[in-house]
Amino acid sequence: MLSKSQISFIKSLHQKKFRKEHRLFIVEGIKSVTEFIHSDYLVNSVYCTENVMPKLAKLPQKIKLNQITSTELGKISTLTTPQNILALVELPDDNEIETLSFKKRFTLALDGVQDPGNLGTIIRTADWFGLEQIICSEDCVEAYNPKVVQATMGSLSRMKIRYGDLSSLLKYSDVPVFGAMLNGTSITTIDFGTEGIIVLGNEGNGVSEAVANKISHRVTIPGLGKAESLNVAVSASLFCYELKRNILK
Amino acid sequence: MLSKSQISFIKSLHQKKFRKEHRLFIVEGIKSVTEFIHSDYLVNSVYCTENVMPKLAKLPQKIKLNQITSTELGKISTLTTPQNILALVELPDDNEIETLSFKKRFTLALDGVQDPGNLGTIIRTADWFGLEQIICSEDCVEAYNPKVVQATMGSLSRMKIRYGDLSSLLKYSDVPVFGAMLNGTSITTIDFGTEGIIVLGNEGNGVSEAVANKISHRVTIPGLGKAESLNVAVSASLFCYELKRNILK
Numbered sequence: 474m475l476s477k478s479q480i481s482f483i484k485s486l487h488q489k490k491f492r493k494e495h496r497l498f499i500v501e502g503i504k505s506v507t508e509f510i511h512s513d514y515l516v517n518s519v520y521c522t523e524n525v526m527p528k529l530a531k532l533p534q535k536i537k538l539n540q541i542t543s544t545e546l547g548k549i550s551t552l553t554t555p556q557n558i559l560a561l562v563e564l565p566d567d568n569e570i571e572t573l574s575f576k577k578r579f580t581l582a583l584d585g586v587q588d589p590g591n592l593g594t595i596i597r598t599a600d601w602f603g604l605e606q607i608i609c610s611e612d613c614v615e616a617y618n619p620k621v622v623q624a625t626m627g628s629l630s631r632m633k634i635r636y637g638d639l640s641s642l643l644k645y646s647d648v649p650v651f652g653a654m655l656n657g658t659s660i661t662t663i664d665f666g667t668e669g670i671i672v673l674g675n676e677g678n679g680v681s682e683a684v685a686n687k688i689s690h691r692v693t694i695p696g697l698g699k700a701e702s703l704n705v706a707v708s709a710s711l712f713c714y715e716l717k718r719n720i721l722k
Numbered sequence: 723m724l725s726k727s728q729i730s731f732i733k734s735l736h737q738k739k740f741r742k743e744h745r746l747f748i749v750e751g752i753k754s755v756t757e758f759i760h761s762d763y764l765v766n767s768v769y770c771t772e773n774v775m776p777k778l779a780k781l782p783q784k785i786k787l788n789q790i791t792s793t794e795l796g797k798i799s800t801l802t803t804p805q806n807i808l809a810l811v812e813l814p815d816d817n818e819i820e821t822l823s824f825k826k827r828f829t830l831a832l833d834g835v836q837d838p839g840n841l842g843t844i845i846r847t848a849d850w851f852g853l854e855q856i857i858c859s860e861d862c863v864e865a866y867n868p869k870v871v872q873a874t875m876g877s878l879s880r881m882k883i884r885y886g887d888l889s890s891l892l893k894y895s896d897v898p899v900f901g902a903m904l905n906g907t908s909i910t911t912i913d914f915g916t917e918g919i920i921v922l923g924n925e926g927n928g929v930s931e932a933v934a935n936k937i938s939h940r941v942t943i944p945g946l947g948k949a950e951s952l953n954v955a956v957s958a959s960l961f962c963y964e965l966k967r968n969i970l971k
Contacts, residue, residue: 594956597949597956598949598952598953598956599947600947600949601946602945602947603945603947604947624953626949626950626951627949628947628948631947631948659970661971695970696850696852697850697851697969698848698849698850698852698877698880699849699877700849700850700875700877700880701876703850703959704843704846706953706955706956707847707956710959710960711959714943714960718910720946721908721944721946722910
């Protein structure tokens with residue numbers, strides 16, 4: 474049973490302002506919730522219908538488990554078609570880009586990516602290809618936006634995402650900074666080596682000038698047709714694939 | 723000036739049923755509308771605000787050009803943020819899969835792709851890599867759905883899209899039928915040759931059994947992380963890229 478104030482509290486987390494204030498975000502669906510439970514994230518509480526309860530038998534002690542009806546779930550869900558489980562997860566404390574290491578690995582850097590579906594798909598694909606961290610400019614869509622969380626299909630639970638000033642960070646980068654841009658070396662021929670940061674820009678305007686100035690290697694995905702551009706999640710996916718292509722089996 | 727009946731007629735085209743009945747669909751934005759005007763599609767009429775008129779100076783004779791206000795455009799638009807031009811375009815007459823040729827080219831075959839954004843992104847990416855035709859099962863989302871049209875960013879104007887029974891069609895295929903599936907040959911090592919059909923399945927359930935039975939080469943995109951699957955538009959993009967990787971410069 475959910476009280477009116479519980480419903481209004483959870484519904485407030487549909488909005489960024491209140492996620493920030495309460496340091497909580499919403500995860501829905503049994504697969505995603507289970508993955509968050511087994512991740513480094515702290516799951517604060519779980520709301521689910523009776524039929525899902527058995528699947529949560531071996532929960533770590535701390536999580537508050539609340540059995541509710543489908544109708545109640547419908548009231549707090551962010552989804553058009555609510556699933557039968559919703560969790561409140563704590564926003565990570567460590568938000569500093571500076572605590573990340575960029576050596577001996579590849580990191581995506583997103584400069585002004587606006588669409589939640591794009592960010593979600595980028596996180597999911599980066600996870601598929603074994604990347605572990607993504608840095609985002611302050612004006613990127615928030616990774617804890619329900620639409621982003623949903624589109625990651627659980628991969629958000631495994632990805633380190635940090636927000637900050639890309640331009641300042643890249644200025645002192647100790648690894649190569651590749652950028653997805655027009656008029657660069659073809660992605661099919663460039664040697665990415667074993668470490669680096671891959672910058673991808675905004676859906677409409679590409680990489681901002683301040684960030685573009687910090688790019689050491691411009692890389693292009695060549696086209697054969699008449700399309701003017703690729704979707705940013707598609708570009709990111711092709712980069713993730715090409716970075717790891719030699720070790721994929 | 724738009725009459726009430728004009729507004730209600732155009733708004734009816736937001737729905738599949740009326741698009742089918744009137745054989746018309748909606749395209750919005752100056753880039754997309756211009757690309758449709760210069761394509762094989764027949765543009766029936768254009769509605770735009772005064773400031774866009776000069777950009778349409780050299781229109782082919784037949785198109786009815788209507789100057790309207792932003793407020794009027796808002797009433798007929800399918801977009802949350804309406805652009806300043808909207809066109810009604812005729813649905814193509816030739817809908818037969820059988821009239822397509824599959825020799826000496828690659829064709830995507832989509833089996834039950836449901837999400838408009840995914841289909842739109844697939845069309846855009848296929849166009850980028852120079853593919854020219856896509857066949858869809860009858861239960862795929864309609865390519866003339868406004869969200870699909872929008873996501874293609876004009877590429878729909880250059881792509882042949884046909885709907886039909888994939889299973890029957892693939893049964894008599896005279897080119898290799900590749901399928902994006904689990905447990906296949908790695909996409910990095912398979913030789914696609916110079917022609918073939920690439921089958922991609924539904925977002926949740928993958929390729930249907932009837933269609934899977936017609937696949938001659940199972941192909942897998944190997945992963946390195948813990949994600950369970952890739953978004954279908956990402957998978958399609960990686961296939962389009964890999965098909966053309968050797969000739970990209």
